[in-house]
Amino acid sequence: MRALVFDEGLKAVDMPIPKRGRGEALIRVSLVGICNTDIEVTRGYLAYKGIMGHEFVGRVEEADDADLIGKRVVGEINIVCGECQMCRGGNPRHCDNVKAMGINGWQGCFADYVVLPERNLHVVPDLVSDRQAVFTEPLAAGIEVLEQVHILPTDLVAVIGDGKLGLLTAQAIHASGHDVVVLGKHEKKLKIAESTGMDVSFVGEFTERVDVAVDCTGNASGIETAMAIVRPKGTIVLKSTFHKGIPVNLTPVVRNEITCVGSRCGPFPPALRLLEKETVSTEPLIDAIFSADQMTDAFEAACTRGSLKILMDFRA
Numbered sequence: 001m002r003a004l005v006f007d008e009g010l011k012a013v014d015m016p017i018p019k020r021g022r023g024e025a026l027i028r029v030s031l032v033g034i035c036n037t038d039i040e041v042t043r044g045y046l047a048y049k050g051i052m053g054h055e056f057v058g059r060v061e062e063a064d065d066a067d068l069i070g071k072r073v074v075g076e077i078n079i080v081c082g083e084c085q086m087c088r089g090g091n092p093r094h095c096d097n098v099k100a101m102g103i104n105g106w107q108g109c110f111a112d113y114v115v116l117p118e119r120n121l122h123v124v125p126d127l128v129s130d131r132q133a134v135f136t137e138p139l140a141a142g143i144e145v146l147e148q149v150h151i152l153p154t155d156l157v158a159v160i161g162d163g164k165l166g167l168l169t170a171q172a173i174h175a176s177g178h179d180v181v182v183l184g185k186h187e188k189k190l191k192i193a194e195s196t197g198m199d200v201s202f203v204g205e206f207t208e209r210v211d212v213a214v215d216c217t218g219n220a221s222g223i224e225t226a227m228a229i230v231r232p233k234g235t236i237v238l239k240s241t242f243h244k245g246i247p248v249n250l251t252p253v254v255r256n257e258i259t260c261v262g263s264r265c266g267p268f269p270p271a272l273r274l275l276e277k278e279t280v281s282t283e284p285l286i287d288a289i290f291s292a293d294q295m296t297d298a299f300e301a302a303c304t305r306g307s308l309k310i311l312m313d314f315r316a
């Protein structure tokens with residue numbers, strides 16, 4: 001099978017189809033999305049080596065659970081032990097022995113086939129196309145903010161960052177009825193946010209104070225913007241992961257008694273529901289779809305500054 005592997009460098013290789021273990025499914029991959037975390041992996045994040053990728057939609061070819069066979073699925077990225085204190089305490093995404101597909105200790109989905117535990121899989125509703133379903137994982141990550149922070153109906157929420165994650169997270173919060181302003185640097189991307197009914201502003205030009213600021217910039221400057229615009233006693237949600245940090249003065253957090261919340265992966269079922277109802281618009285976020293025969297070109301396109309979602313198609 002074709003696979004995009006990171007091992008010091010990025011290589012498109014040919015390798016055997018993986019074998020599934022007990023309770024695991026073998027999935028024929030249809031469409032995958034390249035995420036900023038993938039780019040960070042190639043810069044040394046978590047020292048990962050192996051097949052890249054964690055955003056996919058595909059069809060189950062083999063599984064213990066006969067009901068799953070032939071089903072179109074998306075998959076949660078964390079592979080957990082089910083036995084440690086975090087798992088037993090109801091926080092399996094923070095399992096002490098966690099592995100993450102294409103990021104940490106588990107082979108990714110930028111390949112013709114991927115293996116995942118059956119319990120990680122969610123069947124995609126018929127009304128949700130492959131092109132929408134491939135956004136389930138990053139949209140779920142946006143929805144996680146709503147699980148973590150109690151946003152009041154009168155609150156103003158700023159999402160900092162007009163990239164893929166920012167535009168999905170902002171839409172997820174907006175879909176639940178909140179006032180959302182997206183702060184970004186790119187006119188084209190802010191237009192996308194505007195077209196979904198949200199307010200937008202260039203980062204440096206925004207002068208209001210917000211109750212909740214969500215950093216989706218993917219770089220360390222996001223928290224500084226967040227500290228500058230959030231009101232005293234407000235909340236900052238941090239969604240950026242990067243391989244290396246920069247020194248940040250957190251004094252405003254102390255002085256203004258700001259609550260900081262780290263936020264990573266989220267629940268898939270509500271993400272699939274939002275896609276099914278077309279409450280969240282994903283099509284404008286697609287920059288290009290590459291064939292799986294052009295995986296290194298696709299990755300290069302994803303690394304280009306300012307690019308939105310790059311997809312890779314394994315169906316042909």
Ligand SMILES: [Zn+2]
Pocket residue numbers: 035036037038054055137138
């Ligand atoms: Zn991702």
Ligand SMILES: [Zn+2]
Pocket residue numbers: 080081082083084085086087088092094095096097098
């Ligand atoms: Zn565990």
